[in-house]
Amino acid sequence: xxxxxxxxxxxxxxxxxxxxxxxxxxxxxxxxxxxxxxxxxxxxxxxxxxxxxxxxxxxxxxxxxxxxxxxxxxxxxxxxxxxxxxxxxxxxxxxxxxxxxxxxxxxxxxxxxxxx
Amino acid sequence: xxxxxxxxxxxxxxxxxxxxxxxxxxxxxxxxxxxxxxxxxxxxxxxxxxxxxxxxxxxxxxxxxxxxxxxxxxxxxxxxxxxxxxxxxxxxxxxxxxxxxxxxxxxxxxxxxx
Numbered sequence: 001x002x003x004x005x006x007x008x009x010x011x012x013x014x015x016x017x018x019x020x021x022x023x024x025x026x027x028x029x030x031x032x033x034x035x036x037x038x039x040x041x042x043x044x045x046x047x048x049x050x051x052x053x054x055x056x057x058x059x060x061x062x063x064x065x066x067x068x069x070x071x072x073x074x075x076x077x078x079x080x081x082x083x084x085x086x087x088x089x090x091x092x093x094x095x096x097x098x099x100x101x102x103x104x105x106x107x108x109x110x111x112x113x114x115x116x
Numbered sequence: 117x118x119x120x121x122x123x124x125x126x127x128x129x130x131x132x133x134x135x136x137x138x139x140x141x142x143x144x145x146x147x148x149x150x151x152x153x154x155x156x157x158x159x160x161x162x163x164x165x166x167x168x169x170x171x172x173x174x175x176x177x178x179x180x181x182x183x184x185x186x187x188x189x190x191x192x193x194x195x196x197x198x199x200x201x202x203x204x205x206x207x208x209x210x211x212x213x214x215x216x217x218x219x220x221x222x223x224x225x226x227x228x229x230x
Contacts, residue, residue, distance in 0.1 A: 107159035
């Protein structure tokens with residue numbers, strides 16, 4: 001079974017631009033979660049989508065948004081990029097039926113975003 | 117607020133010696149606990165998880181962890197380190213409550229020397 005895939009793997013943008021990242025979950029998984037990883041803040045939860053609905057949200061500004069399609073693929077969008085948005089963005093998929101406390105999360109390799 | 121603390125940011129061991137990576141969590145609610153490993157330029161891989169069953173949890177690649185409620189700890193151990201174990205390790209907690217996400221520790225970098 002193919003794992004979680006994320007595209008693109010690397011991205012360079014300038015301040016003020018917007019960016020869209022894509023995540024394809026493992027076949028059969030209906031939940032997709034997004035995380036931001038930075039050296040200073042570590043790994044932080046952004047949001048979770050399940051069956052095309054945002055089910056959970058972390059403490060990030062509204063510039064960070066996402067959506068999920070009927071095939072469970074998910075996109076994350078960041079508008080008006082800031083230097084501090086430079087990070088590794090990881091997505092994780094799971095079956096989604098048991099919740100994060102029981103469902104195993106399978107992570108993709110991440111998208112490395114650099115904001116200049 | 118719920119939290120998880122990894123007590124060492126960096127641990128160095130020699131190949132063939134035991135590994136101990138320490139993790140403490142806040143104890144407001146019954147937790148589910150996980151250890152993930154991240155190799156350079158790779159995503160996170162689940163090593164093991166505790167979800168209120170047996171307190172000694174065995175994972176992949178010879179790792180295990182023991183849930184100790186009295187000490188609010190979930191330390192990761194391995195009897196004999198291998199060079200391929202060199203990576204960053206994350207202790208993760210979540211709680212069985214609606215709207216709770218995964219909460220990650222800051223990570224421990226494990227170095228293994230020959």
